[in-house]
Amino acid sequence: MKLLYFAWLRTRIGRAEEEVDPPTDVANVEDLLRWLQGRGAGYAEALARPDLVRVAVNQEFAARDTPVARDDEVALFPPVTGG
Template sequence: MKLLYFAWLRTRIGCGEEEIDVPAEVATVADLLRWLEGRGDGYAAALARPDLVRVAVNQEFASAETPVTAGDEVALFPPVTGG
């Protein structure tokens, strides 16, 4: 799975992009966030405020129930602030 992190999620996690093998039991966005939180302090800090984390799966906004699979591109980012 290709994971992308933007804005303060990127700075807290310490990288903008990584390729990760996620365990088979990670079936949804919610599963993925829970699993990522356990990967280290940076991840835990980045994901500490779930209300401020938005997720896109294959470049489409996703919800906690959205399914994820090994070949997906999943991006984590804060609420957008462009314009």
């Protein structure tokens, strides 16, 4: 699974992207966020306020119960602030 991080999620986690292989019980976005929180201090800090984290699966805005699979591109970012 390809993960992308933007804005303060990128700076707190300390990387813009990575390939991960989550355990099989990571079935949806909520599971993925919980699993990521356990990957280290940067992740725990970045994901401490999950309500401020938006997720896109394959470049589509996703809900917490949106399924995620091995070959998906999943992006984590704060609410958008363009324009």
